[in-house]
Amino acid sequence: MTAPIPTPTVLGIETSCDETAVGVVRLGADGRGEVLASLVASQVAAHAPFGGVVPEIAARAHVEVLDGLVRRALDEAGVGFGGLDGVAATAGPGLIGGVMVGLMAGKAIALARGLPLVAVNHLEGHALSPRLAGPVPFPYLLLLVSGGHSQLLAVEGLGRYRRLGSTIDDALGEAFDKSAKVLGLPYPGGPALEAAARTGRADAWPLPRPLLGRPGADFSFAGLKTAVLRAAEAAAAARGGDGSGAGELAAQDVADIAASFQAAAADVLADRTGHAMDDALFTDPAHRRFVVAGGVAANLTIRARLEALCAARGFAFLAPPLAYCGDNGAMIALAGAERLAAGLVDSLDAPARPRWPLDAAAATTAPATLKPGRKGARA
Amino acid sequence: MLVLSIDTALKGCAAALWRDGETVARLVEPMDRGQAERLAPLVAGVLADAGIAPAQLDRIAVTTGPGAFTGLRVGLAFARSFGLALDRPVLGFSTLEVLAAGAAAERVVAVVAMAGSLFAAAYEGRRCVLAPARIADPEALVARLGPGWSVTGPGAAGLAALASDWTLIPQDLPEPLVLAGLAAFAEPDAHPAKPLYLRGADAKLPGGIIPPDPDAGAASVAELLA
Numbered sequence: 001m002t003a004p005i006p007t008p009t010v011l012g013i014e015t016s017c018d019e020t021a022v023g024v025v026r027l028g029a030d031g032r033g034e035v036l037a038s039l040v041a042s043q044v045a046a047h048a049p050f051g052g053v054v055p056e057i058a059a060r061a062h063v064e065v066l067d068g069l070v071r072r073a074l075d076e077a078g079v080g081f082g083g084l085d086g087v088a089a090t091a092g093p094g095l096i097g098g099v100m101v102g103l104m105a106g107k108a109i110a111l112a113r114g115l116p117l118v119a120v121n122h123l124e125g126h127a128l129s130p131r132l133a134g135p136v137p138f139p140y141l142l143l144l145v146s147g148g149h150s151q152l153l154a155v156e157g158l159g160r161y162r163r164l165g166s167t168i169d170d171a172l173g174e175a176f177d178k179s180a181k182v183l184g185l186p187y188p189g190g191p192a193l194e195a196a197a198r199t200g201r202a203d204a205w206p207l208p209r210p211l212l213g214r215p216g217a218d219f220s221f222a223g224l225k226t227a228v229l230r231a232a233e234a235a236a237a238a239r240g241g242d243g244s245g246a247g248e249l250a251a252q253d254v255a256d257i258a259a260s261f262q263a264a265a266a267d268v269l270a271d272r273t274g275h276a277m278d279d280a281l282f283t284d285p286a287h288r289r290f291v292v293a294g295g296v297a298a299n300l301t302i303r304a305r306l307e308a309l310c311a312a313r314g315f316a317f318l319a320p321p322l323a324y325c326g327d328n329g330a331m332i333a334l335a336g337a338e339r340l341a342a343g344l345v346d347s348l349d350a351p352a353r354p355r356w357p358l359d360a361a362a363a364t365t366a367p368a369t370l371k372p373g374r375k376g377a378r379a
Numbered sequence: 380m381l382v383l384s385i386d387t388a389l390k391g392c393a394a395a396l397w398r399d400g401e402t403v404a405r406l407v408e409p410m411d412r413g414q415a416e417r418l419a420p421l422v423a424g425v426l427a428d429a430g431i432a433p434a435q436l437d438r439i440a441v442t443t444g445p446g447a448f449t450g451l452r453v454g455l456a457f458a459r460s461f462g463l464a465l466d467r468p469v470l471g472f473s474t475l476e477v478l479a480a481g482a483a484a485e486r487v488v489a490v491v492a493m494a495g496s497l498f499a500a501a502y503e504g505r506r507c508v509l510a511p512a513r514i515a516d517p518e519a520l521v522a523r524l525g526p527g528w529s530v531t532g533p534g535a536a537g538l539a540a541l542a543s544d545w546t547l548i549p550q551d552l553p554e555p556l557v558l559a560g561l562a563a564f565a566e567p568d569a570h571p572a573k574p575l576y577l578r579g580a581d582a583k584l585p586g587g588i589i590p591p592d593p594d595a596g597a598a599s600v601a602e603l604l605a
Binding site: 049050051054056057059060062063064066067070071081096097100101102103104105106107108109110111112113114347348349350351352 | 415416417418419420422423433448449452453455456457458459460461463464465573574576580581582583584585590
């Protein structure tokens with residue numbers, strides 16, 4: 001703990017995956033984070049030939065562009081280093097080589113300018129991201145859906161997160177990307193699949209809805225992903241191909257399978273989120289706020305479905321602006337600003353953490369089927 | 380001129396302060412990993428030991444590799460942002476050049492053996508006769524350079540064993556004070572703080588195809604010394 005800084009201006013650095021991102025945020029007295037700058041240098045083109053993120057290529061790109069991006073973000077914000085009250089950097093979870101680049105940059109700026117450092121949990125950045133658009137009081141129900149994460153959390157306060165459900169296999173964004181790949185759509189697959197689905201029939205293929213109707217709020221997407229592969233093979237065979245590749249699919253097949261996949265994903269999310277809404281915390285009508293964050297939150301079909309669920313259940317629906325759904329520096333700056341306002345800082349020996357569950361307690365009581373890996377839950 | 384130097388590219392974590400040829404402060408810790416945790420406290424330590432504020436620094440110097448990919452990025456990411464925040468130039472030098480300068484010999488081959496690769500560079504006085512490269516055929520290197528060389532760096536013993544009369548100068552880590560001295564007299568624009576991987580990212584394209592990468596392959600000595 002240190003002396004709280006009431007309305008800090010904070011630099012935020014995000015390098016945990018394939019976006020190099022820097023933001024500058026000023027925390028208002030009303031709790032809203034005012035974004036002074038938010039720049040993202042995407043590495044999509046560098047990873048596209050590989051069909052996914054290559055960690056070493058990501059780390060190499062981060063170190064090349066990060067300091068220039070910091071300079072530009074401060075210029076755009078009209079804030080010099082002297083105008084900052086603190087520096088926040090993602091310290092995990094994520095691809096460790098990239099996380100280290102951003103965290104070392106954050107430590108360097110903090111030491112050079114005598115500023116406090118905040119080592120931010122990337123997931124906390126997403127959890128707080130709707131507060132970039134306006135004040136959102138605690139508590140709220142958070143659905144975090146991205147390429148690396150799918151979880152439902154009761155956000156009870158800053159640093160107080162209770163896991164209500166998480167995926168037992170793939171993240172939803174991962175299922176989007178892999179399904180898109182099977183359908184021959186370009187990388188990154190999420191936006192491409194959503195675009196293809198617009199001209200498709202959502203009831204064309206009866207895809208499974210894993211865990212639908214089952215108790216609890218956990219997710220499973222591996223079976224859905226496999227069903228997309230089978231559907232693509234069947235569609236190709238029906239067109240006289242040997243099922244060997246997406247090249248045999250007609251555009252309408254791609255659109256229909258994409259729309260069917262998206263409908264199945266939306267059904268599952270709505271069902272699981274509905275179960276999380278049954279948590280005792282939300283019996284008080286004053287607590288009924290629902291937030292969806294993460295890259296998949298940019299999908300408009302899924303947004304619409306969750307908005308309808310909220311309307312039916314009496315929850316306010318909140319989502320960060322589309323620009324802050326994916327990885328960005330502003331959400332890291334905001335998380336850092338909120339921590340500084342609460343007097344929370346980190347020391348210069350803060351480690352980069354490939355695995356860092358947001359809710360340390362619940363991670364150990366994660367679903368029995370979760371394969372946590374040798375070193376415990378990833379996130 | 381007051382220089383802060385940083386090295387995390389090999390099996391150590393080092394920071395030093397150098398002023399006009401004098402040692403102001405120096406901390407060197409051998410370690411295989413953990414540089415990301417140690418470096419910032421180490422730099423804070425040398426500054427505190429010397430009672431120097433960051434704004435008093437004139438230049439930052441850092442090793443660029445070859446070395447461990449993650450380790451060299453730890454130092455480079457830190458040094459570049461440190462320089463940015465202070466508006467001071469950041470100069471990069473290869474680990475091989477710093478090792479060679481640290482050996483203080485007239486004709487010296489600097490060597491880094493790391494993760495199954497052998498990297499080397501050779502200098503006659505201040506003149507670089509073999510630029511830092513990944514060496515495919517160390518026997519050919521020894522034969523081509525001929526007799527009368529000193530050899531230094533982690534992995535030097537292996538190369539010395541291939542030569543009949545080379546002098547081994549043991550040195551496991553680049554000396555941060557040597558690095559600072561090099562940076563003090565160099566032109567910043569000629570020494571950008573950019574990573575020197577000398578090795579590809581080891582990623583394969585769909586179908587197991589290895590993409591063309593200028594850093595990917597080890598070069599034959601015949602090509603390097605043509």
